[in-house]
Amino acid sequence: MMTPNAEKLSPRQEMLLRLIVKEHVETAGTVASGTLVDHYDLGVSPATVRNEMAHLEDLGYLHQPHTSAGRVPTDRGFRYFVERLMEDHALPQNEQRTIAHQFYQARDRIEEWMPLASTVLARAAQAAAILTAPRTSGAIFKHLELIATHGRAVLLILVMEGGTVEQQMLVLSEPMNQTALREAADRLNQTCAGQDAEQIKARMREFPPLETDIARLVLSIMEDAQGQLSDEVYYYGLSELLQAPEFAIAEDASTALVRILEERSLLHAVLAETLTPSVGIGSVRVLIGGEGRWDELRTCSVVLARYGIANYATGTLGVVGPIRMHYARAISAVRFVANVLGELVYDIYQPDLRSDLRVTSVKQSESPAEEV
Amino acid sequence: MMTPNAEKLSPRQEMLLRLIVKEHVETAGTVASGTLVDHYDLGVSPATVRNEMAHLEDLGYLHQPHTSAGRVPTDRGFRYFVERLMEDHALPQNEQRTIAHQFYQARDRIEEWMPLASTVLARAAQAAAILTAPRTSGAIFKHLELIATHGRAVLLILVMEGGTVEQQMLVLSEPMNQTALREAADRLNQTCAGQDAEQIKARMREFPPLETDIARLVLSIMEDAQGQLSDEVYYYGLSELLQAPEFAIAEDASTALVRILEERSLLHAVLAETLTPSVGIGSVRVLIGGEGRWDELRTCSVVLARYGIANYATGTLGVVGPIRMHYARAISAVRFVANVLGELVYDIYQPDLRSDLRVTSVKQSESPAEEV
DNA sequence: GTTTAGCACTCACGGCGCGTGAGTGCTAAA
DNA sequence: TTTAGCACTCACGCGCCGTGAGTGCTAAAC
Numbered sequence: 001m002m003t004p005n006a007e008k009l010s011p012r013q014e015m016l017l018r019l020i021v022k023e024h025v026e027t028a029g030t031v032a033s034g035t036l037v038d039h040y041d042l043g044v045s046p047a048t049v050r051n052e053m054a055h056l057e058d059l060g061y062l063h064q065p066h067t068s069a070g071r072v073p074t075d076r077g078f079r080y081f082v083e084r085l086m087e088d089h090a091l092p093q094n095e096q097r098t099i100a101h102q103f104y105q106a107r108d109r110i111e112e113w114m115p116l117a118s119t120v121l122a123r124a125a126q127a128a129a130i131l132t133a134p135r136t137s138g139a140i141f142k143h144l145e146l147i148a149t150h151g152r153a154v155l156l157i158l159v160m161e162g163g164t165v166e167q168q169m170l171v172l173s174e175p176m177n178q179t180a181l182r183e184a185a186d187r188l189n190q191t192c193a194g195q196d197a198e199q200i201k202a203r204m205r206e207f208p209p210l211e212t213d214i215a216r217l218v219l220s221i222m223e224d225a226q227g228q229l230s231d232e233v234y235y236y237g238l239s240e241l242l243q244a245p246e247f248a249i250a251e252d253a254s255t256a257l258v259r260i261l262e263e264r265s266l267l268h269a270v271l272a273e274t275l276t277p278s279v280g281i282g283s284v285r286v287l288i289g290g291e292g293r294w295d296e297l298r299t300c301s302v303v304l305a306r307y308g309i310a311n312y313a314t315g316t317l318g319v320v321g322p323i324r325m326h327y328a329r330a331i332s333a334v335r336f337v338a339n340v341l342g343e344l345v346y347d348i349y350q351p352d353l354r355s356d357l358r359v360t361s362v363k364q365s366e367s368p369a370e371e372v
Numbered sequence: 373m374m375t376p377n378a379e380k381l382s383p384r385q386e387m388l389l390r391l392i393v394k395e396h397v398e399t400a401g402t403v404a405s406g407t408l409v410d411h412y413d414l415g416v417s418p419a420t421v422r423n424e425m426a427h428l429e430d431l432g433y434l435h436q437p438h439t440s441a442g443r444v445p446t447d448r449g450f451r452y453f454v455e456r457l458m459e460d461h462a463l464p465q466n467e468q469r470t471i472a473h474q475f476y477q478a479r480d481r482i483e484e485w486m487p488l489a490s491t492v493l494a495r496a497a498q499a500a501a502i503l504t505a506p507r508t509s510g511a512i513f514k515h516l517e518l519i520a521t522h523g524r525a526v527l528l529i530l531v532m533e534g535g536t537v538e539q540q541m542l543v544l545s546e547p548m549n550q551t552a553l554r555e556a557a558d559r560l561n562q563t564c565a566g567q568d569a570e571q572i573k574a575r576m577r578e579f580p581p582l583e584t585d586i587a588r589l590v591l592s593i594m595e596d597a598q599g600q601l602s603d604e605v606y607y608y609g610l611s612e613l614l615q616a617p618e619f620a621i622a623e624d625a626s627t628a629l630v631r632i633l634e635e636r637s638l639l640h641a642v643l644a645e646t647l648t649p650s651v652g653i654g655s656v657r658v659l660i661g662g663e664g665r666w667d668e669l670r671t672c673s674v675v676l677a678r679y680g681i682a683n684y685a686t687g688t689l690g691v692v693g694p695i696r697m698h699y700a701r702a703i704s705a706v707r708f709v710a711n712v713l714g715e716l717v718y719d720i721y722q723p724d725l726r727s728d729l730r731v732t733s734v735k736q737s738e739s740p741a742e743e744v
Numbered sequence: 745g746t747t748t749a750g751c752a753c754t755c756a757c758g759g760c761g762c763g764t765g766a767g768t769g770c771t772a773a774a
Numbered sequence: 775t776t777t778a779g780c781a782c783t784c785a786c787g788c789g790c791c792g793t794g795a796g797t798g799c800t801a802a803a804c
Contacts, residue, residue: 032767045777050768068767068783108541110527111603115636143517145531149720155482155535159517163527165537169480169720232483238610238630254626258610264487348521348541404796417748422797440754440796 018085030070075289091332114234122237124333127321132230134308134315134345139222141192146181197222271316274306303330307338308345390457402442447661463704486606494609496705499693504602506680506687506717511594513564518553569594643688646678675702679710680717
C-alpha cells in the first residue's frame with residue numbers, strides 16, 4: 001500500500017491518474033473503468049484500465065470505497081497530480097481582464113483592496129478565499145498623532161512610511177491636555193521621521209529625555225508591526241463552497257471548514273506556511289488534506305501564495321476548498337490575484353525602493369506549483 | 373387563520389404559548405399536548421390543552437406540520453412571545469463579568485474591539501454576531517498626511533477628531549514631490565483643524581486658492597464618513613449556528629444563512645433597520661423570519677441594537693440565528709454588549725462632548741424589547 | 745359552559761427485504 | 775500484454791408495513 005515516493009509511474013498510468021482526477025473533480029463521485037474508456041477513447045479496453053487501476057491502488061494513488069465501486073484519488077494521488085500531471089492552465093483572458101479592471105477601479109480606495117481580493121479570488125477559484133493585508137518588514141516612522149480622550153487616556157495614531165496606520169489607546173501616568181499632547185507628538189515627529197525602530201532607540205540612548213511613555217509605546221508598536229503576518233485575516237466564499245456536495249451532505253466536513261475559517265489561530269498557523277524559507281514570492285504552495293500535519297484540514301485542501309515585494313512588504317493569500325478541488329484553476333487564480341495585489345502594493349511602496357529592489361512579479365503560467 | 377393583531381389571548385392561552393415556545397426552542401421539534409402536561413403540571417388534561425392549541429392555531433399563533441403531529445409556533449407566535457410573554461432575563465452575573473473583563477483587557481487595543489465583540493456576542497447569544505464599527509455623525513478634521521508613492525499617485529491619510537482614520541489613494545493632475553506634499557498638507561492642517569465639512573467649505577469660498585484637488589478629496593471623504601453606517605461589517609459565529617439541527621439537516625437553510633452573512637449589501641440593508649427613527653440607543657429590535665419584507669431571512673431571526681452616543685457616534689450590532697432562537701438570551705446579550713461597547717466609545721469621545729450630551733447607557737433588564 | 749375520558753383515526757418514521765445494476769476481479773483465450 | 779467473458783459483490787432505491795405518537799371528535803361528568 002505505502003510505497004516510497006520515488007515510485008515513478010508509467011506514461012499510461014500517469015494519463016489514467018490524470019483522467020481519474022479530472023473525472024472525479026467534475027462528478028464528485030467514484031470513477032469507473034468503463035466511464036473512462038467511454039469518455040476519452042483510450043484505445044484499450046475497460047479490463048486493461050481496471051488492471052492499471054488495481055496497480056495504482058496498490059501504489060496508494062487510488063482508493064476504492066468498497067468492492068464493486070469505482071476508484072477515487074487519494075491525497076497522494078492528488079499530490080502526484082498537482083506535482084506532475086496538471087496542465088498549467090492560466091486564467092482565461094477575459095477573466096483576467098475583468099479582475100484587473102475591478103482592481104483598477106478600486107485602486108484609489110485602499111480599504112477595498114482586501115474585500116475585493118477576497119471576493120474575486122473566491123469566485124475565480126470557486127473556493128473560499130483567505131488573505132492578510134500586506135505588511136512591511138521594516139517599519140519606518142512617518143507621523144504620530146495624539147488625541148486626548150478622557151482623563152489620562154490618549155488615542156495614539158501612528159502612520160508608517162508607506163501608509164500603514166496603527167491605532168492604540170494609551171493611559172498616561174499623568175494627565176496631559178491636548179496642547180501638551182500636540183507638543184509631545186511634534187517633538188517625536190521631528191526627531192523620528194524617516195527612522196526605523198533601531199535608529200529611534202539609538203537616538204533615545206543619546207537623548208534620554210526622549211524616552212517617554214509615548215515613545216516607548218511607539219517603539220513597541222513599530223516592532224509588533226514588523227511581524228511577518230498581519231493579524232487580520234479576511235475570508236470570503238463559504239457560499240461558493242457550500243454548493244459542493246461533500247459539504248452539503250456530510251455536514252461534519254462543512255462544520256470543520258467553517259471552524260477553520262472562523263478559528264483565527266488555526267488560520268494563522270496555516271497562513272504561516274507561506275513563511276517557511278523555501279517559498280519565494282510568486283510561487284504557489286499546495287496543501288492537500290492537511291498533509292498529515294493538520295488534523296482539522298483532513299477534508300480540505302489549501303492553495304497559498306505570498307504577494308508583495310519580497311523582504312519588504314508582503315502579505316499572504318490563498319483559497320480553501322474540498323480536496324476534490326479544481327487545482328489548476330485555484331492555483332492560477334491565486335497566482336493571478338497575488339500578482340495584481342503585488343502590483344498595487346508596489347505602486348504604494350515604490351518611492352522607498354531603489355529600482356533594483358523591484359521584484360518583477362511572476363508571470364502567469366510560469367513556475368509550476370511548488371509542493372510542500 | 374389570519375386575524376387582526378388586536379386579538380388578545382386569555383391568560384391560559386398566553387401561558388400555553390409561552391410554554392410551547394419554550395419547549396420548541398429547547399427541543400427543536402413539535403410540541404405535543406401530552407408533553408406539556410407532563411412537563412409543567414398545568415392542572416388540566418391534555419384534551420383541554422389540545423382544545424386551546426386548536427384555537428391558537430386558528431388565531432395563527434401555532435402551526436401543525438401535519439395531522440397527528442404536535443404544534444410549532446408560527447412567526448406570529450414568536451412575535452407575540454417576544455412582545456408580551458418573554459420574561460426579561462438578564463445575562464448571568466458571571467457571564468457579564470467575564471465579558472466586561474475581556475473588554476477591559478482589550479480596552480487599549482481599539483482594533484480588537486470589533487473582533488472581540490463579535491466572538492463574545494456570538495458565544496453569549498449562541499448565534500452568529502454581526503456588527504459595524506462606530507461612526508461619528510459629524511466628522512471633524514484633525515490631521516492630514518500625504519505620502520508620495522509614485523508618479524502622480526499620493527496616499528492620503530485623514531485623521532478625524534475622535535480618532536477615525538480614512539485612507540485613500542489620490543492621483544494628482546500634476547506630480548508633486550514629498551516636500552511639496554508636506555507643505556500642502558500642513559496648509560490644510562492649519563486652516564482646517566477642528567472644523568467640519570461645512571466650515572471647511574465656507575473657508576474655501578473665502579479663499580478660493582485653498583480649493584485644491586486634495587482639499588476636495590478631503591471634503592468628499594469627510595462627507596462620506598458621515599454616513600450612518602460603517603461599510604465594514606464584522607461577523608462571526610457560523611460555527612455556533614451550524615450546530616443547530618435546522619441548519620445541519622436542511623442545507624438550504626444554512627446556505628441561505630451563509631449568503632446573508634457574506635452578501636454585504638443584504639447585511640447592510642438589514643443593519644440599516646436600526647436607523648429608522650423609532651429606535652433609540654439601548655432599545656433592541658427583533659426581526660422574526662424576515663417579517664415578510666426580507667425573503668432571504670425567511671428561516672432566520674435577527675436581534676439588533678445600536679450602540680454608542682446618540683446623534684454623535686454610533687454603530688450597530690446584532691445576532692442572526694434560527695427563528696427558533698433563544699430570544700431572551702439573544703436580546704440580553706445584544707443589549708449587554710451594546711452597553712459595554714457604548715462605554716468604550718464614550719471613553720474615546722468624551723472630551724468632545726458637553727456632559728449633558730452623555731447618554732447613560734440603558735441598564736440591563738430595563739426596557740422591554742421593542743418590536744418592529 | 746367547561747373539562748375530560750375514551751376512542752377512532754392519521755400519518756411520519758424506521759426497519760426490512762429485495763431486485764437492480766453498476767462495477768469489479770479473475771480466468772482463459774487471443 | 776491485452777481483452778472478452780463471466781461470476782461475484784454490494785450500494786442504492788423502492789416499496790411495504792408495523793408501530794406509536796398525537797390528534798380530533800363525541801359524549802359524559804363537573
